[in-house]
Ligand SMILES: [Ca+2]
């Protein structure tokens with residue numbers, strides 16, 4: 001189990017340690033009142049293929065999850081509510097995840113993460 005700013009996230013069937021390091025970035029674009037965009041880049045795992053936005057730690061600020069195809073993990077970036085995000089935490093999933101979704105899969109009130117993997121399976125990360 002790993003704790004990220006109060007959000008505790010763990011795997012379902014085996015220990016899923018966070019992976020250290022990142023090789024690819026995602027770009028956050030915030031719509032400003034002038035209808036222009038300001039971009040900011042945050043590192044995530046290798047070759048992110050899919051992104052989901054949800055309030056994973058229930059603090060009222062949207063958070064980001066990416067499915068990282070070549071690093072076989074997901075990156076979780078907790079938001080601070082003003083468009084900035086904390087450094088990623090990475091959690092291993094199946095081989096070559098290409099899609100990610102967030103939902104409360106076990107009806108405990110905490111959002112969980114699911115990925116579709118190229119290895120013909122899905123990975124489920126239950127938040128505890
Ligand atoms: Ca949040």
Ligand SMILES: [Ca+2]
Pocket residue numbers: 103104105106107108109110111112126127
């Ligand atoms: Ca849940």
